[in-house]
Amino acid sequence: MVKNLYKGNLYWDKTLLNPYEFEKVNTDLSTKVLIIGGGFSGNLCANVLSQSGMDVTVVEKSKVGTGSSVASTGLIQYRSDKMLSEFIDEIGEEKGRLFYQMCLEAVDNLTAINNNLNGDTEYRLKDSIYYASSKKDEKKLKTEFEYLKKYDFPVEYLDKIQLNDRYGIKKVAALRTWHDADVNPYKFIQVLIKRNLEQGVKYFENTNIDLDSIKDNSIKTKDGNIIKYDKIILATGYSKIYPATKKKTLYNRTYAICTKPLENLWTDEVMIWETMEPYLYIRTTEDKRIIAGGLDEERNILEKNQLRRLVKATKIADKVKKLFPNLDIKIDYYWTALFYGTKDGLPFIGKDPDRSNVYYLLGYEGNGMCYSMAGSLIIKDLINGVFNKYENIVGLDR
Known part of the structure; x- marks a missing residue:
């Protein structure tokens, strides 16, 4: 079966x-x-x-x-769900740095492979914004920035004013990273x-x-x-x-939505995610839709109830609206999927x-x-x- x-x-x-x-x-x-x-x-x-x-x-x-x-959702980022600073605490500075270096090289290798393909993959180099979900996360965001900068990873620290001026995101701080991409998988x-x-x-x-x-x-x-x-x-x-x-495996399910096409999206249509867990993640598509997901649950079975899936989808849409109140978000597609993690x-x-x-x-x-x-x-x-x-x-x- x-x-x-x-x-x-x-x-x-x-x-x-x-x-x-x-x-x-x-x-x-x-x-x-x-x-x-x-x-x-x-x-x-x-x-x-x-x-x-x-x-x-x-x-x-x-x-x-x-x-x-x-x-x-087709996000390709060199930064992991677990921060470099967290890996360093758990597996040591050298292994943590090497793991992040592996991921950065992987994005660049994916980009090189894509550039040699003959066909439309909707592969786009993008910056990412990783914002502090609350004031208490600002300190660990600064610590993460310092480690990334120490090892020359592509990163910039944005304070509250810079984040709002550039991207219209009203949060206390964020990291901007580049060498990231999104794709139609x-x-x-x-x-x-x-x-x-x-x-x-x-x-x-x-x-x-x-x-x-x-x-x-x-x-x-x-x-x-x-x-x-x-x-x-x-x-x-x-x-x-x-x-x-x-x-060593962790079992989860996640939820995602795809909106109808929109006008006047945010600056550079950067990919967006946050420090809170489970986190909200957001990207756009070539035809100006928003794909967003989150609300992960520790379950190894899919949500079969369509109404419950719609409730989750609506919550995700509401989170995006809260971030960008000017956008007229209408859900076009929504789904749930299994997603596995690991204990380390x-x-x-x-x-x-x-x-x-x-x-x-x-x-x-x-x-x-x-x-x-x-x-x-x-x-x-x-x-x-x-x-x-x-x-x-x-x-x-x-």
Whole structure:
């Protein structure tokens, strides 16, 4: 049975007609590298590995690009849900700095990949505003600024007057960061598939894999076909919890809205989020809609009641209206989606501790697209026997 990852009326899948379609696995197969999962992570990894000359096959349980990726809000930021200062307190200054450096490089690498694609992905370089939700958060915002500045991350501190003058946001303070971006994840995946096909990647969809049937060099589909491989990469998002990750995983669901198109949006249409948890996050689209989300709950099941989802959507819209009272916000789409985090705020990327040819690419936490990019490069290095300075920070045996 395929696990539902979202419920409601999504926006991104309405923006592109005629997505790629692929056959299901209906015979035994053999490949050098098998990637399970055809979302953002799986496709990015396929791109990186095939570009380096590897024979890659991607298998997706439903339709490629229609899992949690299509429910994503498409924010790409080098800053994590957990502050650099918080990571430094927990894992030390060097590891904390390296993790943030990994994320910054990942955004730049994503931008470079996008610039070499042939198609409209709605990828846009954007600044981000991270504001203090209350006066008491001003101090930790200043501390975060000092650490980011110390290590030359792209950041500016805005006081109350600067924040209001530039962006019309009436909060006590904020950090402005750049080297961030937003994207239409559905279009990005489809355009990336086009490039991957040109690089020889083979795709299969509507194929349910028995993820508990992994052997040394083979795995079974639920229909009984066997796929042989040298390396297997599990890029399955939130659809499967593995023994190696179960004890460190946090289970959440989030809510999001997409408005009708608006006029006179805020300066530069910067991405916006806040220090409060769960936080409000806001971005715009190319056709001048607002996508906003938040109100996360610690639940591993979707909200099935449509009226309750609408109540959550209305609360999110009200939060945006409070921030920008001049905007006439009308909800056009709204949905809920599963969203997993980790107990230490780090994704799960790297080798299975007990099986040397099994790799995980699980971009848990709120910066999943960034982690997908970084993880693809880490896994490429692991496969090639090349040391990657980030592998021990995000590895499963940390």
